[in-house]
Amino acid sequence: MEIDRKKGVHSESAVLVGVQLPDSHEESEPLTELAGLVESAGAEIVGRLHQRREAPDPAAYLGKGKLESLQQMVAAAEADVIVFDNDLSPAQVRNLEQATKVKVLDRTELILDIFSTRAQTHEARLAVELAQLEYSLPRLKRMWTHLSRLKMGVGMRGPGEKQLETDRRLVERRIVDLKRDLEKVLRRKEREVAARSDRMTVSLVGYTNAGKSTLLNRLTAGEVYAKDQLFATLDTRTRRWRLPSWGPVLLSDTVGFIRDLPHRLIASFKATLEEARQADLLLHVADASNPAVFDQIKAVHSVLAEIGIDQKDTLLVLNKADNADDKQLAVIESRYPGSVRVSAHTGDGLDRLESAVSEALSQGFVEADVVTAVGNGKLFAYLAKHGEILSRTFNEDRVAIHCRVPKKYLGRIAAGDAEVVVRTASDSGVLGGGNVDGGIVLPASDNALSDSAMDDVA
Ligand SMILES: Nc1nc2c(ncn2[C@@H]2O[C@H](COP(=O)(O)OP(=O)(O)OP(=O)(O)O)[C@@H](O)[C@H]2O)c(=O)[nH]1
Numbered sequence: 381m382e383i384d385r386k387k388g389v390h391s392e393s394a395v396l397v398g399v400q401l402p403d404s405h406e407e408s409e410p411l412t413e414l415a416g417l418v419e420s421a422g423a424e425i426v427g428r429l430h431q432r433r434e435a436p437d438p439a440a441y442l443g444k445g446k447l448e449s450l451q452q453m454v455a456a457a458e459a460d461v462i463v464f465d466n467d468l469s470p471a472q473v474r475n476l477e478q479a480t481k482v483k484v485l486d487r488t489e490l491i492l493d494i495f496s497t498r499a500q501t502h503e504a505r506l507a508v509e510l511a512q513l514e515y516s517l518p519r520l521k522r523m524w525t526h527l528s529r530l531k532m533g534v535g536m537r538g539p540g541e542k543q544l545e546t547d548r549r550l551v552e553r554r555i556v557d558l559k560r561d562l563e564k565v566l567r568r569k570e571r572e573v574a575a576r577s578d579r580m581t582v583s584l585v586g587y588t589n590a591g592k593s594t595l596l597n598r599l600t601a602g603e604v605y606a607k608d609q610l611f612a613t614l615d616t617r618t619r620r621w622r623l624p625s626w627g628p629v630l631l632s633d634t635v636g637f638i639r640d641l642p643h644r645l646i647a648s649f650k651a652t653l654e655e656a657r658q659a660d661l662l663l664h665v666a667d668a669s670n671p672a673v674f675d676q677i678k679a680v681h682s683v684l685a686e687i688g689i690d691q692k693d694t695l696l697v698l699n700k701a702d703n704a705d706d707k708q709l710a711v712i713e714s715r716y717p718g719s720v721r722v723s724a725h726t727g728d729g730l731d732r733l734e735s736a737v738s739e740a741l742s743q744g745f746v747e748a749d750v751v752t753a754v755g756n757g758k759l760f761a762y763l764a765k766h767g768e769i770l771s772r773t774f775n776e777d778r779v780a781i782h783c784r785v786p787k788k789y790l791g792r793i794a795a796g797d798a799e800v801v802v803r804t805a806s807d808s809g810v811l812g813g814g815n816v817d818g819g820i821v822l823p824a825s826d827n828a829l830s831d832s833a834m835d836d837v838a
């Protein structure tokens with residue numbers, strides 16, 4: 381038997397199989413999400429098979445009777461590929477392929493396959509290749525057609541043990557190279573993102589297909605690829621977003637999440653998720669029209685926890701309100717008070733979203749008195765640009781500036797040859813609302829604000 385493993389599932393006919401285990405995720409309509417993934421990958425669905433089992437069968441995951449049904453279904457529909465909703469061991473894949481004579485993919489492989497066709501930037505390509513190779517290493521026996529692309533010409537038949545050993549070493553070497561390249565990308569990215577840290581940054585996160593890119597486009601009039609497919613976006617885009625009554629902040633889009641996202645994939649996408657890691661505020665976009673919205677919100681929380689950013693300030697955005705059932709919206713809102721319902725399509729609720737974001741960002745502001753030399757125009761400009769100047773009091777060659785500024789700039793302001801005294805309470809205005817526990821005095825320093833610290837981004 382020879383099965384072409386090179387092609388993924390594009391334009392093929394696929395049979396979907398799912399086994400419901402007692403502790404595994406349960407969908408109201410089984411295989412819905414898998415079907416979305418398979419269609420996203422460009423395949424046609426020609427059959428579905430679902431089974432409840434206490435435990436997977438070690439040999440073929442399915443029980444004997446169901447395996448026979450599967451064989452018949454594949455033959456009758458002339459399917460090219462079987463896609464499992466569960467993750468399979470290498471032996472199970474081999475046995476299933478032998479029994480059905482067609483290619484078998486599991487959920488992780490399918491996701492990796494979609495990622496590999498969508499990855500656009502150098503960084504996303506590296507991330508996907510690494511995740512794919514790490515996944516395939518223990519599965520090399522059936523991966524040799526894929527490997528032939530890497531190294532040898534076509535026409536290679538099945539690998540002998542020696543060949544396998546060579547392949548394994550090649551893959552391992554490539555993995556080391558990829559990790560090193562990704563590490564470099566990550567460090568560069570960290571520097572890039574940190575360099576724009578004197579702008580408030582907001583990051584869109586959420587389940588795949590929730591409408592993050594559409595929302596980014598709508599809010600910033602940018603040109604970001606948005607499409608009704610899972611994992612339309614694999615690369616982050618950052619745009620300037622002019623918040624009314626606030627000013628410009630940076631808004632970035634990210635790769636969508638999915639339940640049971642392969643851990644390796646999350647690890648490989650670290651550089652892509654750097655924007656979200658350093659953001660001042662996360663906008664968690666959920667598709668309120670999806671019956672599985674609660675599961676999706678939970679799945680996003682667990683990915684955020686895995687990246688270590690689940691403690692960040694987060695605003696839940698209930699998108700696709702135009703398409704959602706009013707009752708469902710009310711249920712979500714009572715479960716998540718403080719969430720904001722919007723429609724990226726009709727534009728409904730975007731004004732409320734903008735106010736909610738402004739308010740959330742204000743939490744990061746403090747009122748302070750900054751005392752500096754009258755001639756320190758640079759610092760004055762900096763305060764005006766990033767905060768709000770409330771009053772100025774001159775005293776000979778010194779000026780005391782009463783202002784409202786983001787907490788995170790305090791260090792930088794103090795470094796600009798100034799004394800900074802943070803007031804304990806602030807009477808909240810447009811930008812205000814920040815509360816500080818006690819008056820903090822930051823010492824003046826000799827370092828004047830450097831040009832780069834003053835640089836504007838975007
Ligand atoms: N009805 C309706 N559809 C929407 C809305 N917002 C987005 N969509 C549609 O939902 C689909 C997914 O939108 P995207 O913006 O690509 O979603 P995403 O979250 O960026 O998806 P990934 O990049 O795959 O993670 C597209 O077909 C959009 O047109 C909305 O408010 N209402």
Ligand SMILES: [Mg+2]
Nearest residue numbers: 592593612613
């Ligand atoms: Mg997107």
